[in-house]
Structures are given as C-alpha cells and as structure tokens.
Amino acid sequence: MKSKFAEEGKIRSALGIIFLPVLVYGWIWAAIGAPIKLWAYYSVNEYWSQEYRLSRVKGCGSDYENGCARLTLVDLGTNQTHSIRWYIDKSSLMKLEKKQINVIGEKGYFGYIVNGLEW
Incomplete structure (x- = not known):
C-alpha cells in the first residue's frame, strides 16, 4: 500500500508542475485582465x-496611400489643432478647406475613434 501512495504522489507532483503555469496565468488574468475587460x-x-x-x-505623401488625405482640424x-488621416472622399475634402465639418465617432480604449465626417 505504501508503494501505491508513493506512485500516486509522484503523479500528482508531475501534474502539479505541468499545471502550475496554467494556474499562474489564470491568477494573472483574474487580477489584471478581468478588471480591464470590465472597465472597457x-x-x-x-x-x-x-x-x-x-x-x-x-x-499623405506616400505611394501606397493614394486615396489618403491628412486633415488638420x-x-x-x-483652438486646439488635431490631425487625422482620412481615406474616403479625398477630392471632396479638398474643396471643403477652411469650412466647418462635423466629426462623428466613438470613445475607444486609448482615445477617440473617428467614424465619419459630415459637411
């Protein structure tokens, strides 16, 4: 009987070493990742x-961004200036310089995301 318990102890310790990284990852996710996901x-x-x-x-000035326009708002x-890149209606936006436009977007993780422009 003693040898049977000794064998089971070795198996348990081997499984413990294998699953220890999983437990550490789970603890880190619960301590750091879950609150960030809830906040977001x-x-x-x-x-x-x-x-x-x-x-x-x-x-924009690069070869692969032909449809890109750099807008300064x-x-x-x-009177703060903001600069964004916009890839839609470049020719229409060139005609709207010095005019007022409405910027529509949503609040993102690291700032504001522009979804659309209305003029």
Whole structure:
C-alpha cells in the first residue's frame, strides 16, 4: 500500500508542475485582465459628435496611400489643432478647406475613434 501512495504522489507532483503555469496565468488574468475587460465594457462605445473647422487638407505623401488625405482640424471652442488621416472622399475634402465639418465617432480604449465626417 505504501508503494501505491508513493506512485500516486509522484503523479500528482508531475501534474502539479505541468499545471502550475496554467494556474499562474489564470491568477494573472483574474487580477489584471478581468478588471480591464470590465472597465472597457462599461466605458467604451460612448458616441460623440463635435464641430471642427477644417484648416488644412493635404495628401499623405506616400505611394501606397493614394486615396489618403491628412486633415488638420481646429476645435472651435479651444483652438486646439488635431490631425487625422482620412481615406474616403479625398477630392471632396479638398474643396471643403477652411469650412466647418462635423466629426462623428466613438470613445475607444486609448482615445477617440473617428467614424465619419459630415459637411
């Protein structure tokens, strides 16, 4: 009987060593990953819309981005400038320079994501 318990102890210790990384990963996920996922779930996808003045429109300047336009937007309230790249309607945006446009987006993990422009 003693040898049977000794054999089971070796199996348990071998399985313990194999599953120890899984337990450590689970503990780290529960301590760090789960709160971040909960925070993101309750704070992301807040939609926003704000009016800006389109101060400058120019091309991105690289060969593989022919349809890209670099937009410089000026906040009407604070006069802060923001720069974004936009890949849709480059020719239409060139005509709207120095005019007001409405920027529509949503709050993301690391800032705001622009989903659309209205003029």
